[in-house]
Amino acid sequence: VVDHYENPRNVGSLDRNAKNVGTGLVGAPACGDVMKLQVEVDENGKIVDARFKTFGCGSAIASSSLATEWVKGKTVDEALKIKNTDIAKELCLPPVKLHCSMLAEDAIKAALADYKLKQESNRESDKKADNA
Amino acid sequence: MGSPSAAGRERGGAAKGLAATSAGVGTVERSRKLVVCVPQDPRVLDSMLPYLTAYYGNPHSRTHAYGWESEAAMENARRQVADLIGADSREIIFTSGATESNNMAIKGVARFYKSRKKHIITTQTEHKCVLDSCRSLETEGFRVTYLPVKKNGLIDLKELEAAFQPDTSLVSVMTVNNEIGVKQPICDIGEICRARKVFFHTDAAQAIGKIPMDVNNMKIDLMSISGHKIYGPKGVGALYVRRRPRVRLEPLQSGGGQERGLRSGTVPTPLAVGLGAACEVAQQEMEYDHKRILQLAERLVTKIMSEVPDVVMNGDREHRYPGCINLSFAYVEGESLLMALKDVALSSGSACTSASLEPSYVLRAIGTDEDLAHSSIRFGIGRFTTEEEVDYTVQKCIQHVKRLREMSPLWEMVQDGIDLKSIKWTQH
Numbered sequence: 001v002v003d004h005y006e007n008p009r010n011v012g013s014l015d016r017n018a019k020n021v022g023t024g025l026v027g028a029p030a031c032g033d034v035m036k037l038q039v040e041v042d043e044n045g046k047i048v049d050a051r052f053k054t055f056g057c058g059s060a061i062a063s064s065s066l067a068t069e070w071v072k073g074k075t076v077d078e079a080l081k082i083k084n085t086d087i088a089k090e091l092c093l094p095p096v097k098l099h100c101s102m103l104a105e106d107a108i109k110a111a112l113a114d115y116k117l118k119q120e121s122n123r124e125s126d127k128k129a130d131n132a
Numbered sequence: 133m134g135s136p137s138a139a140g141r142e143r144g145g146a147a148k149g150l151a152a153t154s155a156g157v158g159t160v161e162r163s164r165k166l167v168v169c170v171p172q173d174p175r176v177l178d179s180m181l182p183y184l185t186a187y188y189g190n191p192h193s194r195t196h197a198y199g200w201e202s203e204a205a206m207e208n209a210r211r212q213v214a215d216l217i218g219a220d221s222r223e224i225i226f227t228s229g230a231t232e233s234n235n236m237a238i239k240g241v242a243r244f245y246k247s248r249k250k251h252i253i254t255t256q257t258e259h260k261c262v263l264d265s266c267r268s269l270e271t272e273g274f275r276v277t278y279l280p281v282k283k284n285g286l287i288d289l290k291e292l293e294a295a296f297q298p299d300t301s302l303v304s305v306m307t308v309n310n311e312i313g314v315k316q317p318i319c320d321i322g323e324i325c326r327a328r329k330v331f332f333h334t335d336a337a338q339a340i341g342k343i344p345m346d347v348n349n350m351k352i353d354l355m356s357i358s359g360h361k362i363y364g365p366k367g368v369g370a371l372y373v374r375r376r377p378r379v380r381l382e383p384l385q386s387g388g389g390q391e392r393g394l395r396s397g398t399v400p401t402p403l404a405v406g407l408g409a410a411c412e413v414a415q416q417e418m419e420y421d422h423k424r425i426l427q428l429a430e431r432l433v434t435k436i437m438s439e440v441p442d443v444v445m446n447g448d449r450e451h452r453y454p455g456c457i458n459l460s461f462a463y464v465e466g467e468s469l470l471m472a473l474k475d476v477a478l479s480s481g482s483a484c485t486s487a488s489l490e491p492s493y494v495l496r497a498i499g500t501d502e503d504l505a506h507s508s509i510r511f512g513i514g515r516f517t518t519e520e521e522v523d524y525t526v527q528k529c530i531q532h533v534k535r536l537r538e539m540s541p542l543w544e545m546v547q548d549g550i551d552l553k554s555i556k557w558t559q560h
Contacts, residue, residue: 033465
């Protein structure tokens, strides 16, 4: 956890308006945890890049940093299989910090859901353009 | 006040002075913090050593020289504590610490007068042991009013006056708050209580030896004192119990009747001697310490606030003890900042340091927004804090706040001009 905190991987942002970027924003400042996770997906459904930004404790930062490392190179469906328990085990999170890993899992799912939504709405608008 | 002892200060300088501590609920303490627990002043240690080695007699044994030596030392310590607060030695009871003193004062007074008086007044920002004692009294059938505080952390005197009932037995308000450092208007509260003939107790653990206290000028009837908050040993404290007019209380501990029957149990001579010495040293150093700490505190706050935007100081800027500073760094979460400043000993008011997701109740009582409460850090400056330590802390703090803000989605959104309050966050 300390390593991920002091040397976080993939901090930053992708262009949220890009067609193949999915953005997930989960959590609430009132709870002390907010994670933003972004994924860039290529035409084959593989995640080629991921970035995160987190407002939260060391474990939250580590969980989201690890999440970006894990999703890279996976397909969308494979990434959806990542479970919070895997993240927690990898980081050896104590019970009191498990919600950080859950939030990271939520962030991955939210980002991928956003991406899927974008793809569908793009297909819709492409179809309309074709039919016009 | 005498001139400071240079020798003592030099020896004490070896101890790491600056500590940032947490204002959280159930926090895990990492390393030394000068607000919550402090290094012992070496002069105090020196005074205690003989009683840990050679003079080990029981101070309550009346029949032999060992006992007499210890008793003399204990009574001398009692006088030293009394002198610090303008009391008589006979009014000082040794306890195991301020927690016990608070319990004794609140439960003891309430239970003694319970046949006629069943109401107690306190505040929402008191230390946990005071709040918990009140809660336990509520289960015994007492009624408790928990006064709210204003945004600056101080109570409203008019609300206090309005809270009195015909059967109020006790008012308990702490002098200096341990999380945000604000100083309550003790003299005014004392006047109000005396006029209504209601006993006034104050938890002075954070104030004793740091600001002048006088139980007669301030019309205080009971006062809790903590050894380890004034560079004395851990495990000892005291309770001041006024004799004129007489405050009666039901003892918590039954036994051999030591300490005027109010607190049975052998008084730990070395610890009591340490407490006494700490009080005497504090009295000598108070003026010098206060000036120095004020200067260091201003240095810390000014430097941080000039370099970093969106920093809020929690609690009134004027009515405070300068050595306890609580700052909220917007858009940065407290525990993550703590990890960065780990060699300065920090804890925060954020939920992550407690088992629940609730932030500090003191910050909530002063009306701090929840997200700012998660972003707060308490800095403690004390007798042994050096200017280098302050500068080091400031530099690290600025560096890491900037770094963490770069990593924060909230900061990013604010930079883009988004109003965070307008966003509908997901439920967690």
